[in-house]
Amino acid sequence: MALCCALCLLLLCCQALALGRGMLYPRESTSRELKELNGIWSFRADFSPQRDKGFVHQWYRKPLRQSGPVIDMPVPASFNELTQDPSLRRFTGWVWYEKEVLLPRSWLLNALNTRVVLRVGSAHYYSIVWVNGVNVTEHEGGHLPFEADITRIVQGSPGGLCRITIALNNTLTPQTLPPGSIQFKRDKSKYPSGYFVQKTKFDFFNYAGIHRPVVLYTTPSVYIDDITVTTAWAGNIGVVRYEVLVMGNTRYSLSLNLREKEGKVVATGEGPIGELKVVEPKLWWPYLMHENPGYLYYLEVKLSAQVGGELSEDVYTLPVGIRTVHVTSRRFLINGEPFYFHGVNKHEDADIRGKGLDWALIVKDFNLLQWLGANSFRTSHYPYAEEIMDLCDAYGIVVIDESPGVGIKYPENFGNKSLAHHLVVMEELIRRDKNRPSVVMWSVANEPASELLPAAYYFKTVIAHTKAIDPTRPVTFVSNANYAHDHGAPYVDVICVNSYFSWYFDAGHLEVIQLQLNTQFKNWYKTYKKPIIQSEYGADAIAGLHNDPPLMFSEEYQKAVLKEYHSVFDKKRKEYVIGELIWNFADFMTDQGTGRVLGNKKGIFTRQRQPKAAAFVLRDRYWKIANESNCLCPTLTYYNLTPCLEPTCLKCGTTPTVWSSTPRRKACPSAA
Numbered sequence: 114m115a116l117c118c119a120l121c122l123l124l125l126c127c128q129a130l131a132l133g134r135g136m137l138y139p140r141e142s143t144s145r146e147l148k149e150l151n152g153i154w155s156f157r158a159d160f161s162p163q164r165d166k167g168f169v170h171q172w173y174r175k176p177l178r179q180s181g182p183v184i185d186m187p188v189p190a191s192f193n194e195l196t197q198d199p200s201l202r203r204f205t206g207w208v209w210y211e212k213e214v215l216l217p218r219s220w221l222l223n224a225l226n227t228r229v230v231l232r233v234g235s236a237h238y239y240s241i242v243w244v245n246g247v248n249v250t251e252h253e254g255g256h257l258p259f260e261a262d263i264t265r266i267v268q269g270s271p272g273g274l275c276r277i278t279i280a281l282n283n284t285l286t287p288q289t290l291p292p293g294s295i296q297f298k299r300d301k302s303k304y305p306s307g308y309f310v311q312k313t314k315f316d317f318f319n320y321a322g323i324h325r326p327v328v329l330y331t332t333p334s335v336y337i338d339d340i341t342v343t344t345a346w347a348g349n350i351g352v353v354r355y356e357v358l359v360m361g362n363t364r365y366s367l368s369l370n371l372r373e374k375e376g377k378v379v380a381t382g383e384g385p386i387g388e389l390k391v392v393e394p395k396l397w398w399p400y401l402m403h404e405n406p407g408y409l410y411y412l413e414v415k416l417s418a419q420v421g422g423e424l425s426e427d428v429y430t431l432p433v434g435i436r437t438v439h440v441t442s443r444r445f446l447i448n449g450e451p452f453y454f455h456g457v458n459k460h461e462d463a464d465i466r467g468k469g470l471d472w473a474l475i476v477k478d479f480n481l482l483q484w485l486g487a488n489s490f491r492t493s494h495y496p497y498a499e500e501i502m503d504l505c506d507a508y509g510i511v512v513i514d515e516s517p518g519v520g521i522k523y524p525e526n527f528g529n530k531s532l533a534h535h536l537v538v539m540e541e542l543i544r545r546d547k548n549r550p551s552v553v554m555w556s557v558a559n560e561p562a563s564e565l566l567p568a569a570y571y572f573k574t575v576i577a578h579t580k581a582i583d584p585t586r587p588v589t590f591v592s593n594a595n596y597a598h599d600h601g602a603p604y605v606d607v608i609c610v611n612s613y614f615s616w617y618f619d620a621g622h623l624e625v626i627q628l629q630l631n632t633q634f635k636n637w638y639k640t641y642k643k644p645i646i647q648s649e650y651g652a653d654a655i656a657g658l659h660n661d662p663p664l665m666f667s668e669e670y671q672k673a674v675l676k677e678y679h680s681v682f683d684k685k686r687k688e689y690v691i692g693e694l695i696w697n698f699a700d701f702m703t704d705q706g707t708g709r710v711l712g713n714k715k716g717i718f719t720r721q722r723q724p725k726a727a728a729f730v731l732r733d734r735y736w737k738i739a740n741e742s743n744c745l746c747p748t749l750t751y752y753n754l755t756p757c758l759e760p761t762c763l764k765c766g767t768t769p770t771v772w773s774s775t776p777r778r779k780a781c782p783s784a785a
């Protein structure tokens with residue numbers, strides 16, 4: 114049976130819709146060099162009434178400082194909260210970034226066989242890029258990488274000077290993803306002339322800027338452009354199926370080595386398409402499901418070709434985790450074992466840097482996730498940085514990878530232009546994250562107006578397209594619509610529902626949560642017979658605000674809401690509920706409004722990552738769930754998996770040394 118599933122999977126993979134080009138994460142190798150351009154860039158916001166002065170005066174033609182004043186701007190970071198200027202904080206329109214770099218001679222001399230690529234990890238929202246005044250690329254969308262081959266421009270430039278200019282526009286319209294709209298306020302008695310505001314229907318601040326690393330990297334002129342890997346296993350054989358896309362020449366040879374962590378080669382292959390078999394594979398397991406979670410192999414791809422009569426080589430190494438994902442009517446299976454999502458929803462958000470990538474914050478967050486006993490998160494409400502996703506792969510944190518499809522609330526957001534762009538975004542997201550073992554499901558949207566009729570065709574199309582590109586992963590979107598009127602739900606594999614009982618509805622009435630939550634689950638399950646994830650629930654709590662009996666916004670109330678929800682989850686997870694993701698991991702910034710006190714306070718951690726009382730409630734719960742599901746004792750006594758401690762059996766107190774035949778569990782010695 115397992116073998117059969119594995120083969121089906123491989124067959125399905127063969128039918129995946131090809132994407133044409135790759136977006137491999139830039140990595141150094143014996144054939145590739147990399148130069149990070151992070152640090153201080155020159156910056157100017159175009160405050161001209163039409164925001165078009167930069168284009169009219171062609172600011173990209175000369176160094177930016179020559180066309181007017183510039184300020185220092187760090188990259189990566191959002192520009193909004195780095196100065197004391199409120200008009201820059203709320204700025205909507207074009208901003209200009211510039212960086213001058215000198216390229217090493219070696220990149221310029223070997224012109225025939227060195228390709229130079231400029232890559233931007235993400236820039237919000239629309240980017241136009243020039244190098245030495247020459248337009249090299251444009252990109253729409255704020256959360257995914259883009260790149261341009263700039264070889265010809267830099268190799269012709271005197272002294273290897275490379276002046277990179279990026280014009281960035283953060284305006285959101287009904288056709289962008291996420292959508293928004295610009296409202297012009299024309300009442301002269303209330304607003305100055307030309308006054309406009311950016312409106313959005315999502316609940317986080319529209320931070321903008323170059324949010325992720327910008328790098329220059331080289332490849333040989335014949336190069337590995339893309340690698341697609343899918344995995345399966347049956348019995349004691351793991352299968353890594355690969356497809357390599359080569360650009361620059363049609364005549365080349367490819368050899369592949371699959372290495373274990375310690376470097377030992379476990380399988381080898383040749384040619385652009387093939388299958389590697391691994392005997393006794395070390396499977397990729399989620400955190401807390403195995404003593405060695407997140408196991409990665411390394412697929413080293415070596416390309417050889419003749420360039421100008423000489424042998425040229427390109428080498429790229431891709432981390433690979435061997436695992437399978439399946440969905441039944443009641444369960445989510447990873448490697449054939451039931452997986453229960455006990456995790457969080459996050460945001461890329463922090464003081465000062467906004468949505469800019471910050472290594473210290475990333476490491477702190479992963480430490481908190483592990484402390485919490487969280488095995489998963491959803492990238493609410495847009496794709497997160499590749500650097501974050503790398504750690505998910507390495508630590509075994511399971512990811513529901515969400516597109517920026519948030520705030521799709523009006524009929525005009527469902528038109529052809531929006532749909533066409535949404536399809537492109539799904540392509541870009543899958544192109545970037547398809548090889549990640551941590552990604553177990555795609556989420557195409559959050560809380561769209563799926564009760565509107567056009568949602569049926571829209572989500573049918575987006576989901577079918579997503580599945581066509583990646584037939585190996587289930588697809589969902591997150592709904593807060595009424596189960597009986599949701600036109601998108603028929604197309605998803607897993608039902609993801611958000612609800613805020615006793616918060617946005619029946620505010621203050623904790624006593625209604627259990628009944629309403631039970632009803633919610635029953636209705637969705639009876640209608641669709643698909644497993645359900647509670648993809649959001651929670652309550653705002655201002656850290657340090659106390660009231661007992663619990664009142665809204667106090668830490669006690671947040672705890673009480675969680676406990677009411679948990680009692681229902683505990684019944685339903687024996688049936689078809691397959692996960693619970695708290696809203697939210699940490700407090701985060703939003704637009705200003707009467708319901709927001711310096712942002713959304715539903716975090717179980719503050720924005721500075723200090724725990725509120727609710728964090729301890731969740732921590733106890735998540736570790737208990739992990740312990741229970743790892744337990745093989747007949748009496749259901751479970752292992753104490755407290756972080757940093759050796760797992761011990763709570764019944765007999767011993768540390769088990771053997772894993773049972775089911776790979777994720779240790780057999781309790783006293784069970785024998």
Ligand code: GCB
Nearest residue numbers: 316559560611649696713715
């Ligand atoms: C939701 C949204 C999320 C909000 C949250 C809230 O349903 O999906 O983006 O932040 O509720 O706190 O209102």
